[in-house]
Amino acid sequence: MDYPLQLTVNGVAVKRIVEPQIRLLDFLREDLGLTGSKEGCGTGDCGACTVLIDDEPHHSCLTLAVEAEGAAVTTVEGLVTDDKLNEVQSAFVSAGATQCGICTPGFVVMATAYLRDNPNPTDDELRMGVAGNLCRCTGYDTIMTALHSVIDGKVELIEVAPEPQELVPEPEGEL
Template sequence: MAPRRTRVRSATCDHRPITGANYSRCTPVALPNLPTSVRARTLARRERVPTHHIELRVNGRPVAADVEPAKLLLDFVREELGLTGTKEGCGTGDCGACTVHIDGQPMHSCLTLAVEAEGSSVTTIEGISSGGVLSPIQAALVEYGGSQCGFCIPGIVMMATAYLRDHPNPTEDDLRMGIAGNLCRCTGYDKIVKSLYAVIDKKELALTKPGALTSIPLPPEPEGE
């Protein structure tokens, strides 16, 4: 009787073959004692990850790239394009730090594959300011103390920009509900809401003026001991 053939799997994830989104979360299984040629071919297959060609616009500029099917949009803009203003907080779409705009709509880039953005227009926090001048929301968060550690601020700016575009005169309850998906562990939200109301009330913001960023006085140097 011929020996029974054994199926060789290169890797598993929760007893499932590696496919798509679970690729990066899987641990390769050690290869058995195979002939050298078979082992070499198996290792080569592991190293070859299929890619998909995408074309999109990011902050108004055309971008073309070959990306892995499981590459998150968050990782694509940070690692491939160097746009590190978009942050990863939770990785599960709960904190809002990774928010970007896709065709004008706020989306969690940690839950969006890069290939899903093909043909779309993506805006990150780097695309919100224009010509070196902060947007009113960015300026207000600085001038009214809406930022402390700052990690959540890019996502809040992206969400608030889209929300106030569609709801220019919200009540405070509506405004708080509109940004409820963006978590902040520092401010308690009051100063964030105050900052956004400065924009809603069209208060004058010094940092929205050309050249304002280059004229911000630096804090004094600490005195030496």
């Protein structure tokens, strides 16, 4: 049986007919082409598929699309505002907290929500707060560095696709 689904994804109203057993992750990736959310396990153990549903982090692999009826869903693609990365994204880039990048979308979505609710965690609290997001490349060092720089308010927001700078002016006149 098909289900008429209405929700908002990254600020855009979406109306689709879906099968009720379709996972939110597949709806986002296959139906909407938002492939930023990743499937690392499909069982809620790795966190790579984390999205915000009405501002709360959820595993989109364990959520049916129809459960998001009427909700506002934010994926990693929706974190950029005014052509600037958000604080967590910017900190990840600057600290070298993204290596292969497959865990990064889920990690930045989770950390964005966690730090919004817990702006001043201890290192232990922070580590526990993001322990549901696995990363195999970094050993978490640079991720912790990035998140601490957010907590300390030391992040410079990074512009997406900045204008190129001219390297060297042409000399006056002909040579």
